[in-house]
Amino acid sequence: MKDYSIERPRYPAHDFQRQFQMRRELFETILNAVVNHDHYFARKINVIGRQSLSPHQKLTSAFQMLANGCSANSTDKYCRLVQSTAIENLKCLCKAIEAIYGATYLCKPNLEDLKRLLRKADKRGFHGIIGSLDCMHWECKNCHTA
Incomplete structure (x- = not known):
């Protein structure tokens, strides 16, 4: 949140765009639409009174996996989500x-x-070519099926 989503974020807008491949305004628009559509993304209070993950955390992990192709367990360091939660977030998103x-x-x-x-x-x-990009007939020196 401090990096990008507060009034005076730590990093400028162009860093957000480079990190997530979209403008922050678009991210916020998608965030609001998703939170309004599916209660899974809303912040909740659990049984012991602690707040669950924020919608920003959930979407940030999913967008990092989509935009940068990173693995689910690599989002743990930045978003503080375990691998199974990151995968669940991505599927729900x-x-x-x-x-x-x-x-x-x-x-x-x-x-x-x-x-x-x-x-x-x-x-x-x-x-x-329309639809599937099945190019298995191409010979490629680094392709294991060549």
Whole structure:
């Protein structure tokens, strides 16, 4: 929280964007949408009266894994989450994102979209590829299946 999410954070906004591959405002928008959608992300008080993990901790660990490709147990040092909780956060976040934004952003491409994607892929040397990028027929000197 002190690093990025308080009124006078320790690090500037461009560091947040470099760390999470998004602006802080977008992170906060997603955070609010996810907290309002799924009570899993809301901060709760446990049986012995202690506060649970904050929504910021939960989303930060999930976004670190998504944006940087880091493992679940590597989020323990920064977010103070164990591996199993980090994985659970990521799964819950993905389900919430799909439920919230799926209808808008996860729609099937129409004919115009398909033509545009095929042209773009063709320019990059991926002729006729839509969907799975299964390129097992390519010979690659460092590929263990080559």
